[in-house]
Amino acid sequence: MRKIKHPTIEQLELTDIMYALADPTRLEIVALLANSGRKLTCGEINLNRPKSSMSHHFKILRSAGLVETLIEGTEHMNSLRFNEVEQKYPGVLNSVLKATKKL
């Protein structure tokens, strides 16, 4: 069973987080994960883009520490690392999520 590596809280870099959130597609993914209240597979997050593009964006969200991906069978279950990110940089993710609701 494969496992995907994620950064620890200590390794979270503010600029990586900002960079990851600066892209509209990724911001949408983050908002969907936040609002769904449950883990979502990549397939459930359908933004009408090819798989390889979505995979690219997930990779960036993961490496920024924003998204955690657990492999269950053939599916990859994605969730927002909300509490961890908030712990390191309080208010950043929360306020950005609130801001996305105005869009």
Added chain:
Amino acid sequence: MRKIKHPTIEQLELTDIMYALADPTRLEIVALLANSGRKLTCGEINLNRPKSSMSHHFKILRSAGLVETLIEGTEHMNSLRFNEVEQKYPGVLNSVLKATKKL
């Protein structure tokens, strides 16, 4: 006397703001403006980079609505549009500024 155009609060776009804040140099400029408590000229913000590079970053910060630049004589006085940005997207700029103090 020349005047520089800035976006209105209504025109502020979240992704523009995030994009502007995703660059280390710009984040540093923003932090300096926030911590100084007064308007700073471009020259006072010395990050050991050529003028043209700094001007480029200021332009992006201005177009994102984060920085206001008033021309006084030959100098350009820069200030953070903190209250306006906070009004539109509460907590975003504030939490990012707090986060920069950990860097």
Added chain:
DNA sequence: TCTATAGTTCGATTATATTGGAACATTGAT
């Protein structure tokens, strides 16, 4: 008017990101 100062704009170069098709890997089911 000539000169110095503060920034901007231009233009070319280099670096980095996005995109998406095709091949690949892993797992589950038949």
Added chain:
DNA sequence: ATCAATGTTCCAATATAATCGAACTATAGA
């Protein structure tokens, strides 16, 4: 074993951004 499903990785093309020297603009002062 074979096959289908879910994503990832690879690769090449395109697009966008950063960098910085040089030329330019606007203003102030002598």
